[in-house]
Amino acid sequence: MTEVTEGSKAPAFDIPADNGGRATLSGPTVVFFYPKADTPSCTNEAIDFSAHAADFAALGVTVIGISRDPVKKLDRFKAKHDLKVVLGSDEAEAVTEAWGVWVQKTLYGREYMGIERATFLIDGSGGVAKAWRQVKVKGHAEAVLAAAKEL
Secondary structure (H helix, E strand, C coil): CCCCCCCCECCCCEEEEHHHCEEECCCCEEEEECCCCCCHHHHHHHHHHHHCHHHHHHCCCEEEEEECCCHHHHHHHHHHHCCCCEEEECCCCHHHHHCCCEEEEEECCEEEEEECCEEEEECCCCEEEEEECCCCCCCHHHHHHHHHHCC
């Protein structure tokens, strides 16, 4: 597993997405990894990015959220919260591994493997312009939007 950092080339992907679509890395893109659809923090993060979806689109930036949830769960999640971003399903686990966000976590003293909440801003040439690790949700979408304006 390699760690994706600022200045590195973003690993390419082509995975199933909500509503029968595909999530691929093409052009300026925000890729945010979240542990599990329809949990409180993940929901708030997806809602925050959706609230700014038009702002990202105006900059020519696609926003993709990725978890290991199956597409059917992503469809329900998107419909329930009226989400405006692409939701990719990494059930095959290759993308979270390639991006270095499948990590050991600890909760109440119990260690387990899970997705690190992380976001990457990819520039038009496929390079990582900015990386946020161990993201705190509040104000995060706004910070990513501000960075996207600098591309």
